[in-house]
Amino acid sequence: xxxxxxxxxxxxxxxxxxxxxxxxxxxxxxxxxxxxxxxxxxxxxxxxxxxxxxxxxxxxxxxxxxxxxxxxxxxxxxxxxxxxxxxxxxxxxxxxxxxxxxxxxxxxxxxxxxxxxxxxxxxxxxxxxxxxxxxxxxxxx
Amino acid sequence: xxxxxxxxxxxxxxxxxxxxxxxxxxxxxxxxxxxxxxxxxxxxxxxxxxxxxxxxxxxxxxxxxxxxxxxxxxxxxxxxxxxxxxxxxxxxxxxxxxxxxxxxxxxxxxxxxxxxxxxxxxxxxxxxxxxxxxxxxxxxxxxxxxxxxxxxxxxxxxxxxxxxxxxxxxxxxxxxxxxxxxxxxxxxxxxxxxxxxxxxxxxxxxxxxxxxxxxxxxxxxxxxxxxxxxxxxxxxxxxxxxxxxxxxxxxxxxxxxxxxxxxxxxxxxxxxxxxxxxxxxxxxxxxxx
Numbered sequence: 021x022x023x024x025x026x027x028x029x030x031x032x033x034x035x036x037x038x039x040x041x042x043x044x045x046x047x048x049x050x051x052x053x054x055x056x057x058x059x060x061x062x063x064x065x066x067x068x069x070x071x072x073x074x075x076x077x078x079x080x081x082x083x084x085x086x087x088x089x090x091x092x093x094x095x096x097x098x099x100x101x102x103x104x105x106x107x108x109x110x111x112x113x114x115x116x117x118x119x120x121x122x123x124x125x126x127x128x129x130x131x132x133x134x135x136x137x138x139x140x141x142x143x144x145x146x147x148x149x150x151x152x153x154x155x156x157x158x159x160x161x
Numbered sequence: 162x163x164x165x166x167x168x169x170x171x172x173x174x175x176x177x178x179x180x181x182x183x184x185x186x187x188x189x190x191x192x193x194x195x196x197x198x199x200x201x202x203x204x205x206x207x208x209x210x211x212x213x214x215x216x217x218x219x220x221x222x223x224x225x226x227x228x229x230x231x232x233x234x235x236x237x238x239x240x241x242x243x244x245x246x247x248x249x250x251x252x253x254x255x256x257x258x259x260x261x262x263x264x265x266x267x268x269x270x271x272x273x274x275x276x277x278x279x280x281x282x283x284x285x286x287x288x289x290x291x292x293x294x295x296x297x298x299x300x301x302x303x304x305x306x307x308x309x310x311x312x313x314x315x316x317x318x319x320x321x322x323x324x325x326x327x328x329x330x331x332x333x334x335x336x337x338x339x340x341x342x343x344x345x346x347x348x349x350x351x352x353x354x355x356x357x358x359x360x361x362x363x364x365x366x367x368x369x370x371x372x373x374x375x376x377x378x379x380x381x382x383x384x385x386x387x388x389x390x391x392x393x394x395x396x397x398x399x400x401x402x403x404x405x406x407x408x409x410x411x412x413x414x415x416x417x418x419x420x421x422x423x424x425x426x427x428x429x430x431x432x433x434x435x436x437x438x439x440x441x442x443x444x445x446x447x448x449x450x
Contacts, residue, residue: 029210031206032207034204034309035203035207050372050377051372061370063370064217064218064371064372065372065373066381090381092378092385094214101210101213101214103210106309
């Protein structure tokens with residue numbers, strides 16, 4: 021194993037979603053986008069609901085996309101661990117299910133806005149954001 | 162030889178049918194158990210990682226914890242999250258857990274206002290309602306392999322009530338799955354979160370770059386940690402439920418088989434007796450001639 025490689029593990033309650041070597045990762049944290057290279061300083065930070073871009077050492081041109089629903093990222097000794105409520109690789113995403121989730125969330129958002137429930141609006145917006153994120157990631161196929 | 166031949170025959174037939182049903186239910190439970198076990202295994206890796214990150218984050222901090230989820234408050238009210246099954250036919254699974262909860266509550270509390278119960282599963286909810294114990298939250302109809310999304314409602318509810326100081330500590334009561342024959346009732350303290358009991362874990366010397374700052378990350382991580390621990394016990398309890406169902410159904414099938422054996426012997430004896438009687442009657446009739 022060369023020096024300039026790190027390991028990325030994405031773990032959810034349903035099991036390990038992604039476990040591969042990587043030489044470059046981009047992620048959107050609560051503080052903005054970060055790029056992660058091997059041997060980076062140990063860091064712990066929160067993630068936004070967004071996509072994760074991973075370029076692997078075995079294929080320079082190929083990029084893996086992973087939809088992550090929030091969670092925490094820990095970087096330590098070239099081991100990058102992401103724990104999230106849920107996460108999906110682009111090839112595993114069920115597009116029709118994500119479409120349906122999006123439509124459902126949009127409808128619920130209208131209802132919530134009509135009833136002016138601020139908590140509900142916030143929750144539905146997060147759900148909508150997740151669905152859009154999944155659709156966005158799946159479009160990278 | 163009270164029963165007639167026909168009566169015994171119908172009894173045998175109906176017991177046979179029952180044993181077929183329980184046999185099928187045993188196999189269904191066995192399949193579910195296997196699935197639940199692999200699910201629990203997958204979840205274990207997640208729980209370990211969350212725990213590791215949390216300890217990494219907390220151990221590098223020398224100041225006393227400021228996060229509300231870690232501060233030990235004076236205990237005025239205790240919350241119990243009791244996990245039971247929705248349906249019966251699981252042997253002593255439900256009675257085990259409910260008995261241990263009731264005895265624990267009696268030991269610890271003198272007044273009803275000192276505790277509140279969150280019930281997961283219909284049996285537990287009905288049990289407490291029948292005894293006029295206040296149940297503050299009920300979740301029924303959990304699927305056999307509960308997803309994180311499904312249980313999020315009750316988990317978030319528990320965490321929110323804790324944060325709103327509805328109760329000052331939270332225990333989760335469930336049956337821990339040891340193997341397919343053994344499970345044990347457990348009561349675990351989930352909130353406030355403490356890491357004291359894991360004193361053997363070496364505090365990592367690595368200092369972490371924290372963005373934006375410790376408090377913000379803790380605010381995000383600790384609820385996730387608590388949720389994952391509670392979800393872990395639910396998965397564990399479900400596994401135990403399937404195991405209990407399987408064992409109960411196996412016992413039922415075995416019992417049915419022994420009942421059928423006894424009945425068959427009884428049937429044969431009755432048949433024999435009637436034949437003997439018939440012969441005696443014929444012989445007696447012939448000799449009378």
